[in-house]
Each structure stands twice: as structure tokens, then as C-alpha cells.
Amino acid sequence: MIRVLIVCSWGMSTSLLxxxxxxxxxxxxxxxxxxxxxxxxxxxxxxDCDVVLIAPQIRHLRKSIEKLAASEHKPxxxxxxxxxxxxxxxxxxxxxxxxxxxxxxxxxxx
Amino acid sequence: MSVIIERxxxxxxxxxxxxxxxxxSSVYLQAVRDAFIIFTLPLILAGSLFLIVANPPxxxxxxxxxxxxxxxxxxxxxxxxxxxxFLAFGVAYSLAQYRRTEPVQPGVLAMVVFLVASMxxxxxxxxxxxxxxxxxxxxxxxxGILVGILTTEVMRFFRGSRFTIRLPKSVPPNxxxxxxxxxxxxxxxxxxxxxxxxxxxxxxxxxxxxxxQLTLPILLMRAFQPLVFVQDxxxxxxxxxVLMMLLWSVGIHGMNVVTAIALPFWLSxxxxxxxxxxxxxxxxxxxxxxxxxxGSGATWPLVIYMxxxxxxxxxxVGKVALGPAxxxxxxxxxxxxxxxxxxxxxxxxxxVPMVIVTINYFVFAVGLVHVPVxxxxxxxxxxxxGFVASGGDIKASLLQFFDLGVSALIYYPFFKAWxxxxxxxxxxxxxAEEKQARPLAAVR
Numbered sequence: 001m002i003r004v005l006i007v008c009s010w011g012m013s014t015s016l017l018x019x020x021x022x023x024x025x026x027x028x029x030x031x032x033x034x035x036x037x038x039x040x041x042x043x044x045x046x047x048d049c050d051v052v053l054i055a056p057q058i059r060h061l062r063k064s065i066e067k068l069a070a071s072e073h074k075p076x077x078x079x080x081x082x083x084x085x086x087x088x089x090x091x092x093x094x095x096x097x098x099x100x101x102x103x104x105x106x107x108x109x110x
Numbered sequence: 111m112s113v114i115i116e117r118x119x120x121x122x123x124x125x126x127x128x129x130x131x132x133x134x135s136s137v138y139l140q141a142v143r144d145a146f147i148i149f150t151l152p153l154i155l156a157g158s159l160f161l162i163v164a165n166p167p168x169x170x171x172x173x174x175x176x177x178x179x180x181x182x183x184x185x186x187x188x189x190x191x192x193x194x195x196f197l198a199f200g201v202a203y204s205l206a207q208y209r210r211t212e213p214v215q216p217g218v219l220a221m222v223v224f225l226v227a228s229m230x231x232x233x234x235x236x237x238x239x240x241x242x243x244x245x246x247x248x249x250x251x252x253x254g255i256l257v258g259i260l261t262t263e264v265m266r267f268f269r270g271s272r273f274t275i276r277l278p279k280s281v282p283p284n285x286x287x288x289x290x291x292x293x294x295x296x297x298x299x300x301x302x303x304x305x306x307x308x309x310x311x312x313x314x315x316x317x318x319x320x321x322x323q324l325t326l327p328i329l330l331m332r333a334f335q336p337l338v339f340v341q342d343x344x345x346x347x348x349x350x351x352v353l354m355m356l357l358w359s360v361g362i363h364g365m366n367v368v369t370a371i372a373l374p375f376w377l378s379x380x381x382x383x384x385x386x387x388x389x390x391x392x393x394x395x396x397x398x399x400x401x402x403x404x405g406s407g408a409t410w411p412l413v414i415y416m417x418x419x420x421x422x423x424x425x426x427v428g429k430v431a432l433g434p435a436x437x438x439x440x441x442x443x444x445x446x447x448x449x450x451x452x453x454x455x456x457x458x459x460x461x462v463p464m465v466i467v468t469i470n471y472f473v474f475a476v477g478l479v480h481v482p483v484x485x486x487x488x489x490x491x492x493x494x495x496g497f498v499a500s501g502g503d504i505k506a507s508l509l510q511f512f513d514l515g516v517s518a519l520i521y522y523p524f525f526k527a528w529x530x531x532x533x534x535x536x537x538x539x540x541x542a543e544e545k546q547a548r549p550l551a552a553v554r
Contacts, residue, residue, distance in 0.1 A: 085446025
């Protein structure tokens with residue numbers, strides 16, 4: 001089971017992306033759970049996830065989110081704006097898998 | 111063309127994003143905004159339903175219900191009408207979450223402190239609810255926000271400080287927490303109560319000609335009256351929409367940030383419109399319902415253009431953007447066209463809402479269309495939302511469609527220019543691919 005935490009703004013548009021990601025994961029037979037939370041709520045949930053993703057409309061908070069994720073040793077990345085825009089669940093799922101693979105090899109995401 | 115666009119977008123990334131980002135990441139603004147969305151908005155929306163029932167748009171029905179109007183308004187008064195009380199809870203709660211401390215205690219304490227701040231210090235048996243009710247709602251929002259922030263910060267200061275009551279480690283954590291909260295709670299209540307006592311030893315003559323005791327919210331509202339007045343003006347509306355769109359232009363949720371600053375003013379103006387026949391224009395629906403048609407930047411027409419675009423990228427975005435656009439969600443447009451950090455599209459992205467706000471302001475000011483009275487979720491589709499927001503004026507829906515026409519006209523030339531850039535890029539990319547593909551084919 002891969003647990004993804006998406007930090008976003010009001011969650012309206014992120015819910016569309018979440019649906020698409022779950023659908024793609026289902027096709028690939030990957031067990032996936034996704035939680036989308038606002039910048040105020042996410043902090044307490046970082047320790048219970050495997051990967052943290054940041055929605056593009058709150059990338060001004062990127063540094064503080066990265067810091068928190070790093071303190072919990074969780075891989076973190078910004079969702080590519082174009083993939084977010086086109087609700088490309090497949091591309092974002094690939095990003096998640098890549099992040100996890102990198103983390104396992106002990107590389108840090110640049 | 112492409113080179114200029116890339117260079118100036120790097121410039122924006124470097125010089126525009128940091129200051130706007132700093133504004134948007136203020137923890138107080140974020141707490142106010144979250145409090146509003148999570149705690150007050152549902153009450154406002156639920157209450158508004160009763161407001162609509164009490165004031166139906168059809169005259170015959172309105173006459174029929176007239177004797178029961180006050181009865182129908184009871185749920186409205188106790189939800190919408192108490193929003194400042196719940197905002198105080200929400201601000202304290204959300205701020206505590208950002209500060210990563212336990213949120214419920216400061217939330218509950220903030221409600222108590224808010225009530226103490228809002229009631230005159232007097233024999234409560236002689237106080238009528240109707241007298242204080244306005245200050246627990248639209249007129250008390252500033253006090254609610256200030257109390258919320260103060261409560262969480264004071265509790266945070268005391269937690270772990272040497273003034274906290276300490277209990278042995280063997281005591282269960284829930285009990286320890288209750289005692290930890292005791293000192294700041296007593297101090298805060300006593301502080302606000304003594305200020306309120308001092309303030310309410312003064313009186314003022316109300317609009318009804320009677321003498322009333324002064325309270326903190328009344329004092330604050332009087333102090334801010336000029337600001338409320340200034341905020342409900344064309345220059346203020348223009349300033350607010352420009353700030354929203356500049357933020358969105360660098361990809362930051364603009365409505366979110368501006369809402370946190372302007373909300374107390376929007377809501378007190380809207381409350382006056384809804385309950386005492388006010389004619390205020392610059393309110394939350396003025397932006398969400400009448401300006402951001404199809405999402406921030408009034409991007410509905412762009413979605414239609416994209417569906418038939420010559421650029422594959424724009425066609426893809428158009429298809430994805432169509433569904434959300436119906437519900438005024440346009441992140442696909444903002445990040446897919448993209449509008450954000452795209453110097454070419456940023457021009458109409460800021461300009462279109464400015465023009466729409468200008469048109470709407472004057473249409474409302476001369477009374478062509480009824481001013482906004484009802485708040486609703488921003489996801490209500492264009493056409494329906496105008497009718498509801500204006501309390502049942504069909505001309506409000508027509509205004510929305512007129513604004514969409516204006517948006518379509520202004521966006522068109524910019525859209526065509528951007529489409530040309532993308533088509534060139536796509537052609538260059540596919541040629542490069544063909545060149546690469548050839549040797550591979552030869553190998554096979």
C-alpha cells in the first residue's frame with residue numbers, strides 16, 4: 001500500500017486529480033491511498049504517509065513543506081503544473097513511483 | 111516571440127513570485143482563510159437558504175409568507191447571524207494547527223472570550239438578544255478574528271512557560287492539558303472582561319434615538335466605519351481584483367489570499383444588504399459569482415476556444431477543462447494553457463476581470479441589477495448563480511452572460527497569438543522526432 005499526501009489549497013481541483021490517480025493505480029494493480037489536505041491541516045499527517053506532493057497553486061509554501069517532510073524523512077516533490085492542469089493521474093502516479101524508488105536508493109530529490 | 115516569452119517569464123519567477131508568495135504565506139491570513147472555509151461558510155450557506163425562503167422572488171408568494179417572515183428567519187439569525195462567534199473558534203483552531211499545537215482548547219476558549227468581548231457588562235437579565243445579535247454576526251467579524259488570533263497566541267506563550275501549572279508525569283495527559291489551559295484562560299477572560307467593563311461604562315445614542323451601552327464590537331465598528339465605507343467603492347474593488355489576478359498570474363491562489371484580508375468587510379456589507387436593505391456592492395458574490403465566471407480570470411470563453419484549437423496541447427487542456435469550468439473551477443486552464451507565469455496570457459488574465467468588475471460596479475451602482483444579497487458556493491454554474499445571488503433578479507443572469515461576451519472578445523487576440531506560438535513549437539518538436547526516428551528505422 002502506497003500512501004500519498006497531497007498538500008493543496010481548497011481541494012476542489014485536486015479531487016479530480018486524485019480520482020484519475022486512483023483509476024490509473026487500479027489499472028496497474030497498485031494499492032494506493034491518497035489524502036488531499038490544505039496547508040493548515042497537512043502537518044500532522046506527514047508521518048503517516050509515504051510520499052508528499054505539493055499542488056502548484058501553493059508552491060510559495062514549498063520550502064516549509066519540504067522542510068517538514070525532510071524532518072520526517074519523507075520524499076517530497078512539486079506536481080508538474082501541466083500534469084496537474086490536465087489531471088494526468090498516470091504521470092503523477094509515475095512521479096510518485098519514481099520518488100519512492102529514488103528514496104529507496106537513498107538519493108535525495110533535487 | 112518564444113524567446114521573449116521565456117525570458118520575461120524567468121523575470122517574473124525571480125522578482126514577482128517572492129513578494130506575492132510572502133504575502134500569501136502569512137500564517138495569520140492562512141488561518142483566517144481556513145477558518146472561513148471550514149467553519150463559517152457552511153453556516154452562511156445553510157442560513158442563506160432560509161433567507162431565500164423568507165424573501166421569495168415572486169411577489170404573490172412573498173405576500174403570502176409575510177406574516178411568517180420573522181419565524182422563517184430564526185434559523186438564519188442563529189446560523190448566518192452568529193458567524194463571528196464561529197469565526198472566532200475557527201481562527202483560533204486553524205492558527206493552532208499552523209502552530210502545531212492542540213487546536214480545540216484555544217477554539218472553545220476563543221468563543222468564550224469573544225462572547226465576553228461582545229456583551230455589555232451589565233445585568234444580563236435586562237439584555238435583549240436582538241440588541242447584541244448583530245455584533246455576534248456581520249458586525250463582529252473583526253473582533254472575532256482578533257480574539258481568535260489573540261487566544262491561540264496567548265495559550266501558546268503559556269504552554270511550556272514557567273507560569274503553567276505543572277502536574278506529576280503520572281497524571282493522564284487530558285487532565286494535564288486542562289490544567290495547562292487554566293492560567294491563560296482565566297487571564298484572557300479577565301483581561302477582555304475588564305476592557306469591556308471600561309468600554310461599556312460609556313454610552314452612545316443609537317440610530318433609534320435611544321441611549322445604548324458601548325461595547326468592544328461597536329467601538330471597533332465605529333473606528334472602522336470609514337474603512338468599510340472606502341472598501342465598498344470602485345477603486346477598492348479594482349484594487350482587490352488586480353491583487354487577486356496578480357497572485358494567480360504567478361500561480362498562487364489569489365482569491366484565497368484576498369478573501370482573508372477583505373472578508374470582514376465583504377460580509378458586513380453583505381449582511382447589511384441581506385438584513386436591512388443595504389445597497390453595498392463590493393461583497394463576496396461580487397467577485398466569486400459576478401467576476402470569476404468559469405473560474406478566476408473569467409476563463410469560460412477560453413475553454414470553448416481551446417476545444418477547437420490547432421494546438422494539440424490546447425485541445426487536450428480544453429477537453430479536461432470543460433467539466434470543471436461548468437462549476438467555476440479553472441486550475442486546468444491556469445496551469446495548462448498556462449496562464450500562470452505566461453507573460454502573454456497574463457495580460458488578458460488581469461485585464462478581463464478588471465473590465466468586468468468595472469462594468470458590474472456601475473451596473474449595480476445605477477441600480478440596473480439588484481445588488482448581491484445571497485452567498486452561495488462558488489461552484490454554482492454561471493446563469494443560475496447570478497439569479498440566486500441577487501435574490502431572484504433575472505437581469506443578474508443576463509449581466510453574467512454579457513460579461514462572458516466581453517471576456518470572449520478580449521481573450522480572442524491573445525489566445526490566437528499564444529496558439530501560434532504553441533503550434534510552432536509542436537511542429538518543431540514533431541520534425542525533431544522524425545529526424546531522430548529515421549536512423550532507428552534504418553537499423554531495423
